[in-house]
Amino acid sequence: MDEQPGLSDQYRMASPWPLFVALGLALSEVGIFMGLFPVAVGGLLLLGGSVSGILRESGYVARPWRTFAQLGGFFALLGVIVVGTQVDLVTAIGTDPLALMGTLLGVVERPSNYAVLGRGMAVVVAGLMMLAAGGTGSLMARSTPQP
Amino acid sequence: MAGEQLALTVLMGLLLVLVAAVLTRLEDWRSYTPLAGGAGAAGEVGHAHEEKPGGITRWLTTVDHKDIGMLYGTYAIIAFAVGGIMAFLIRLQLISPDGAIIGNQFYNAILTSHGITMLFLFGTPIIAAFANYFVPLLIGADDMAFPRINAIAFWLLPPGALLIWGGFFTAPLGIGIDAAQTSWTMYTPLSVEQANPGVDLMLLGLHLTGVSATMGAINFIATIFTERGDDVTWANLDIFSWTILTQSALILFAFPLLGSAIVMLLLDRNLATTFYAVEGGGSMLWQHLFWFFGHPEVYILVLPPMGIVSLVIPKFSGRKLFGFKFIVYSTLAIGVLSFGVWAHHMFTTGMDPRLRASFMAVSIAIAIPSAVKTFNWITTMWNGRLRLTTPMLFCIGFVSNFIIGGVTGVFLASVPIDQILHDTYYVVGHFHYIVMGAIGFAAFAGLYYWFPIFTGKMYQRTLAKWHFWLSMIGTNLTFFAMLALGYLGMPRRYATYAFDGAIAPLAQITLYHQLASVGAVILLVGQLIFVWNFVNSWLEGPATASADPWNLKETDQFTKEFDWYERKLETAIADGGDDDDTLVADGGESVDE
C-alpha cells in the first residue's frame, strides 16, 4: 500500500501553542503601540510563555522555564535600552538611585502620561516578571524531577 | 484613567489565567493520547483522528496542512463577503451624483477598508489556502516544513482582521475610535495627520497580516526546497508550485519592507518621530516605500492564480500545457522585474523625467512575460478538445479579463497617457479587471476544480454555470464602465460627483456610474448563488464515488493531488468507510521502500 494518504497522519497533528503565540504577538503589539500598559505586559507574558511552550513541544529546548526566563531577560534588556533613551540611567543611578526608582514607579503607576518611557517600562516590567517566574519555575522543576 | 488601567490589568490577568487553564487541559488531553506506534489497542493505533482532538478544539489546535488550508479558505471567503458588501455599498452610494445612501466619512471608511480587506484578508489568504492544501500534495511532501509556524501564520490573521475592521465596531460606541479613512495606500501626510486611533489599529492589523504572510512564505520556500518527494525534481515540479515559490520569494522581499514602513508610520503618529515629516524623509519617502512593496504585491497576488489557470486549462483542453518551460521562465522574469517598476505609480509626483522614462521602460517590459503566458494559455486551448466545465469557464474568463486588465496597464505605464488618466476611474477599472476579473476568477476556478478533493462532494453544475456567467457579465459591465468613466475624467475616491458640468459631462458620468452599479448587482446575485451552491453541496451533496471527477486519466493528466485523493478513497473503503485516515506501519515508514 502506498504510504502517501496517511503519511502525515502519524505526526502529531495538533498543538495548542500556535494560537497563543499569535494572540500573544497581537496583544503585545497593540499594547505597546497603543500605549496600553497592562495589555503590553500581558501580551508579552503570553508571547514569552507560548514561545517557550512551543519550543519545548517541538523539542528545540528541554527546559521551558529556563527559556521563559531567558526571553524575559531579553525583553528586560530591550526595555532598559528604550528607557535609557529617555532617562540618563548611568548618571541617575550614580547620583540618586532612590529618586530614579521613584520616577520609574511613577511611570508604572501612570504610564499614559509618558510616551516612550511608559512603553519601555511595560517591556521592562514584563521582562522582569518573566525572569522571576522563569527562575522560580526552573528551580521548582529541578527539585521535583520529572519522570 | 487609573480606574481604566486597573480594569485592563484585571482583564489581562483573567485572560492569562484562562489561557493557562485551557493549556493545562489540552496538555492533559495530549498526555493521554497514544502516540502512533505507542501502546494501545492494536486496531486503534495510527488512526489520524486519534491524534486530532474533536470538535472545535481540533480546528483551534491543528497543525495539519490540509486543515490549515481549510481555515485559510474559510477565512478568505468570509473576508470576501465582508469586502464585497463594502463594495456594494460603494456602488449604491454612487448611483446618484450627490451620493445616494451614506455620508462622506463613512464612504471614505468603507473605501479604505474594502481595498485592504480584499487585498490582505481575501487575496493573500485564499492563495495561502490553495497552497497549504495542495502544494504538499503536489510535491509529495508529508506536510509543510514547519507545521507549527504554519499554524501561527494562520492565527495571526483573525486578530489582524479584527484590528483592521476595529474602527467600525468602536465607532458606534462614541469613544473616539473610528474606522480609518486613509485609503488603502495610506499616503502621508494624510495618514500621519488623522488623529483617530482607528488608523493605528488598522496599521497594527496590517502589520500582523504582513508577519503572517512572511512566515507563510518562508515555510513554502523551505517546503518546496526540502520536502519534495523522491520523484519530484525541479524539472517536473508542477506549475502551481513554481508560482507559489516565486510568490513566496516576492513576499520575502516585499512584506518585511511594508512592515517596517508601517512601524515608522506608527512611530510618526504616536511617538513624534519624523520619518515622513517634511523635515525628515518627506512624504515622498512613504510613496517610494509603499510602492516598492505595492507593485510586487500585485504580482504576489496574481502569480499563483496564474499558476492555477496554467494547471487547469490543460486538463480541460485534453493536452499538455503549451511551452511549460516558458511559463516558468516568464514567472521568474515577472518576479524579478516587478521590483523595478514601482515608480509607475508616482509618475505625476514631479519626479525626475529621466527616472520616469526608465520606470516606463521597465513597466512596459513586464508586459512581455505576461503576454508570453497569455499566448501559451491560448495556444494550449487552440485545437484542443475543450470541455467547458465551470473551472474551465472561469479560466477562460481569467484569460479574457487579464488581457483587458493587462492592456490597460500597458497604457497606464506610458507616461503621457498616465498623466491624464492617473487618479481617475480608468486606474480603478484597470486593476479591478485584474484583481476581480483575473485573481477572483482563478480563485473560483481553483475552488470548483478541487471541490471534490476537499469536500468529497460535487457541486451543483447548473448553479455553478450561473455563477460564472453572472460574474463574467457583472465584472465586465462594472469595470468597463469604470474605464469609460476614467476617459470622461471622473476622479477616483470621491463620495459624490455633483461637479460643475464644465469640468466633466455630468449626465454621461452619472449614466456610467449607474451602469457600474447595475453590474455590481449582477455580481452580487452571482456570488449569492456561489455561496448557496458551495455550502449546500458541501453539506448535502451526495458523496463522490469516483476519484477522477474530471476524467483526467483519459488524457493522462491524473496528477498527484488526485492520486492522493484516489488512495484516500480506496483506503477509506478498505477501512470501512472511515473518512480521513489509514493504517500506517509503525513509525510510518513505507513498507515497500
Ligand code: HEM
Ligand atoms: C501588464 C502589466 C501591468 C502594467 C504595465 C501595469 C501598470 C500600472 C500602472 C502604470 C498603474 C498606475 C496608474 C496610476 O495610478 O496612474 C497601475 C495601477 C495599478 N495596478 Fe497595474 N499594471 C499591470 C498589471 C497589474 C496587475 C497584474 C495587477 C494586480 C494583480 C495590477 C494592479 C494594479 C493596482 C492595484 C493599481 C492601482 C494602485 C492604486 O493606485 O491604488 N496591475 N498599474
Ligand SMILES: [Cu+2]
Ligand atoms: Cu504597479
